[in-house]
Amino acid sequence: MIKELINNLYSYRQLLKSNVQKEIRGKYKGSFLGVLWSFVNPLLMTLVYAIVFPLILKNTEPHYITYLVIGILPWNYFTTVISQGTTTVLANGGILKKVYFPREILPLSVNLSGVINFLISCLVMCLFLVCSGIGFSWAIVFFPLIICIQFLLQQALIFITSAINVYVRDLEYIINFIISMLFYATPILYSKEMFAGSALEWVIQLNPIAIIINSYRDIFYYQTTPDISFLLIVFAVSLIILYIGLMVFRKLEKGFAEEL
Amino acid sequence: MAKTNKISDKKKAIRVIDVSKKFKLVYDKPYTLKERLVFWNKTKTGYHEVLKHVNLDIQKGETVALIGVNGSGKSTLLKLMTKIIYPNEGKIEIDGKLTSLLELGAGFHPDFTGRENIYFNASIFGLTAAEIDSRVSDIIEFSELGSFIDNPVRTYSSGMYMRLAFSVAINVDAEILLIDEILAVGDQHFQEKCFNKLKELKESGKTIVIVSHSLESIKDLCDRAVWIYEGEVRMDGNCSKVIEEYLKVCG
Incomplete structure (x- = not known):
């Protein structure tokens, strides 16, 4: 099954490429700043949190803005992919009904264009790391590994959500709610130590996206080795969900053209 | 281009084997969770059988026309061949790169x-x-x-x-x-x-x-015509003969 999928995707590689291109270029088409929005957006978001949050929470982190940026960028990548990925099959209903192509391309290209956008926005992070004087250390070698794990996790999730959303269209609203809840259950604005010892600590410990964001923090901000055992658990779980997700997608894709 | 399947007979490009396709007719389709929960046993579903046990072999190099009145299932058959939709029963085998x-x-x-x-x-x-x-x-x-x-x-x-x-x-x-x-x-x-x-x-x-419905150009182009009538193959053969018969009944 996997081999067949890879063969199929390989023969349609040009479609995958142009779909990713369309997602990235089409997104900013007609705006004055164009792809620059990939920098400006997270920058503005960080600015807002950086102004507001010190008023509410007493932060203990010395370079709070840099600390924020490292959390916000991967979080942005996560939410964009999950919310766009969930609706992608519905949004492309027009093409689905007209031509055959491997349907897996749709969620895959959302995730791919997301990761490209994320990598572009990482330049903002580099800027902050340099300006704050934190700089870079050897720990950066773990960066590709963490991105891969995040990519797999997201791909696994959106295979399932994009297929189910065709049949039950509430899912996108439920997902949006879950994402906004998850934002508070993930140490983006605060550090995970603030929850240490509280009744809600397990939420952060079980939250895979929290583990991923903490790993980004570890390698860029604290400049240490990330918690490899936790990362590997997330990796294994992602692979299992990916397999289930593919099965679900395969099963449900046969009815896409009729449901849309 | 769709993935190629193996067909044992090398001369055949498309084999439609005993294919049936029904479409669900849902009045008040439940799109949201609320509707699904509230009306879970109230949605009236009926089935419209578009194709009934269709068998059709198309040889390599053949030019075949599918004719029939609107709603007889011609386009459904084409969509099944491209794998946009899938049959409820039977199967379709394709040998060669296919574009629709x-x-x-x-x-x-x-x-x-x-x-x-x-x-x-x-x-x-x-x-x-x-x-x-x-x-x-x-x-x-x-x-x-x-x-x-x-x-x-x-x-x-x-x-x-x-x-x-x-x-x-x-x-x-x-x-x-x-x-x-x-x-x-x-x-x-x-x-x-x-x-x-x-x-x-x-x-x-x-x-x-x-x-196509433009029978004149079909006559000019195709060697074989298949007349589909209410989801079944009514007549299959020489193009002008099938069209003649078709016009007698439906013209």
Whole structure:
């Protein structure tokens, strides 16, 4: 099954490429700043949190803005992919009904264009790391590994959500709610130590996206080795969900053209 | 182009084996969770059987027309062959690269130029960048769009749009072509050009399955016609004989 999928995707590689291109270029088409929005957006978001949050929470982190940026960028990548990925099959209903192509391309290209956008926005992070004087250390070698794990996790999730959303269209609203809840259950604005010892600590410990964001923090901000055992658990779980997700997608894709 | 399946008989391009397709007819379709929960046993579902145990073999190099009145299941059969939808019973085997021209301009993005859309549209048909590169000048020439090709597609007239879409589809170079009622593209001149292109493809040994209501052009193009009546094959054979019989009953 996997081999067949890879063969199929390989023969349609040009479609995958142009779909990713369309997602990235089409997104900013007609705006004055164009792809620059990939920098400006997270920058503005960080600015807002950086102004507001010190008023509410007493932060203990010395370079709070840099600390924020490292959390916000991967979080942005996560939410964009999950919310766009969930609706992608519905949004492309027009093409689905007209031509055959491997349907897996749709969620895959959302995730791919997301990761490209994320990598572009990482330049903002580099800027902050340099300006704050934190700089870079050897720990950066773990960066590709963490991105891969995040990519797999997201791909696994959106295979399932994009297929189910065709049949039950509430899912996108439920997902949006879950994402906004998850934002508070993930140490983006605060550090995970603030929850240490509280009744809600397990939420952060079980939250895979929290583990991923903490790993980004570890390698860029604290400049240490990330918690490899936790990362590997997330990796294994992602692979299992990916397999289930593919099965679900395969099963449900046969009815896409009729449901849309 | 769809994935190729193995067919034991090497001369056959398409085998439709005992295929049935029903469509669910749902009155008040439950789209949301609330509707699903509240009306979970109240939705009236009926089934409309579009195709009933259809068997059809199409040889390589044959040009076959599917004729029949509206709603008889011709387009459903084509959609099943392209794997846009799947049969409830039976199976369909395809041998060879297959392209379907069911609707033109699938995936055109209005903000991109004609040239960019050629790349996007052709990639939907499964071509690689190199393959598109080698065809792009042919496609532009065939579409007769000239310098308009580098303008955004949203500035095109509907005729220009269809011409571009048809030019991409016809130049994909598949072994099996499925065509649904798209011969009526553009003005007289362009229609003739499309028709001639189809003849050329036929002579080069492509397998063509075509759904059309313009019986005259079918007679001219096809060697075999299949008359589909209420989801069943009513008559299958020589093109002009089938059309004659069809006109007696439905004309």
